[in-house]
Amino acid sequence: MELRQLQYFIQVARLQHVTKASEELHVAQSAVSRQIHRLEEELGVRLFMQRGRNVQLTPVGQLFLKRVQSVLQDLDRAVNEIHEFMDPELGEIRLGFPHSLGTQLIPQVIACFRKLHPGVKFRFRQGMYPSLIRDIVEGEIDLAFISPFPERHEQVTGEVVLTEDLFAILPPSHPLAGEESIHLAELKDDTFVLFSNGYSLRPLVWDACRLAGFVPTIGFEGEETDTIRGLVAAGMGVSLLPEMAIYQTGTMMPAVVKVREPHVTRTIGLIRRAGEKPQAVVKLFHHFLVDYFNGHYKPV
Structure with a gap:
């Protein structure tokens, strides 16, 4: 089973169309069909059934899709972690925060950080207190601004920044x-x-x-x-x-x-998962935030 076969399979499943999938993948339609056929032969099951000009996942295909997506997400995360380990200036930070910080504080902080580290990417998630705690614990985000700061939580650590x-x-x-x-x-x-x-x-x-x-x-x-x-x-x-x-x-x-x-x-705190060594890019941003709030933040 090849990585390329899994990537082709996910694209066809998403678009429900072999031709459209081949166009997005920039490969010949015959190549996509061949790889899907080989994958089905190796697994011994049919992953798709024909529905007019479209294709549709079989029940076993739907099950396989969930597992493949999870595997590829883990693989992408592993590749990103390696890149970030080698060069934190090119990493991605997944940052959570409550809605009340989204109009002023977060844009100010990110703009200031990006002036120093323009190659770093951000993925944002807004949420309420319980969801931000949950996203940190489950590894959906790397850091989160939260209010009030959770003084006692076994799975979360951090500090009050403001x-x-x-x-x-x-x-x-x-x-x-x-x-x-x-x-x-x-x-x-x-x-x-x-x-x-x-x-x-x-x-x-x-x-x-x-x-x-x-x-x-x-x-x-x-x-x-x-x-x-x-x-x-x-x-x-x-x-x-x-x-x-x-x-x-x-x-x-x-x-x-x-x-x-x-x-x-x-209180506004900055939290992360307890007992986990942060990625290089997250560590870089965390150090920046501590310095920022120790001497640079002023409401405007």
């Missing part, structure tokens, strides 16, 4: 909109606009309100900082957002007021 304050955001017409700072309890009678369940900022705001002596009344929920900010600006309620999420511009902007009590912060 701590930032949460500010109250109010409709421009709100009676407290012109104040320099407020006590959070002053908003106990207001309707709150919160993130949906599963987003780490929701329990932060909820716990802050409880600490201030009240349970917030939830009027609206959203899944993006832009949505929360826009709903508040439109007079739908009040909320708390982290510092980097409020320094934006737009036609619908809420008033921003400092919360003097309780002092509400969120």
Whole structure:
């Protein structure tokens, strides 16, 4: 069984057409058909059946496809690891992060890193707290920014790279909109606009309100900082957002007021799999991030 046969098989299975597969592979149709036939002979089964001008996987072909894709993915990963070991400047980094960091922090960091290491590629994955932890543990991503930082997790390690304050955001017409700072309890009678369940900022705001002596009344929920900010600006309620999420511009902007009590912060951590030696390119990026946050990060 040859690697070429498996590659031809996957392409035909994906396109369900031998001619189209041969065009994408830049080889003759007869060569693709011959290799598929040899593969079927070696396995002793039919992998495809004819459906008009197209072909369709047989049940055993579907089973074989899943296994072959897994094998080739492992092979590609092994080849990439060798290349990255030899030259980390040409590697790929799989980076995860929550949506709230996607509009400002991540673009800033990546742009700065790429100026120093233009050959490094990135593959991004956005997700909520549980999914980012899972993706790290299962090896789907190499590094992840996460908030809050998981202080105790057997399969994850890392460090806090940033701590930032949460500010109250109010409709421009709100009676407290012109104040320099407020006590959070002053908003106990207001309707709150919160993130949906599963987003780490929701329990932060909820716990802050409880600490201030009240349970917030939830009027609206959203899944993006832009949505929360826009709903508040439109007079739908009040909320708390982290510092980097409020320094934006737009036609619908809420008033921003400092919360003097309780002092509400969120930690942003950088995590990776525990007990695993990172690839050279990941190690390079990790060292860059530690240096970056130790002296270069400023919200804009």
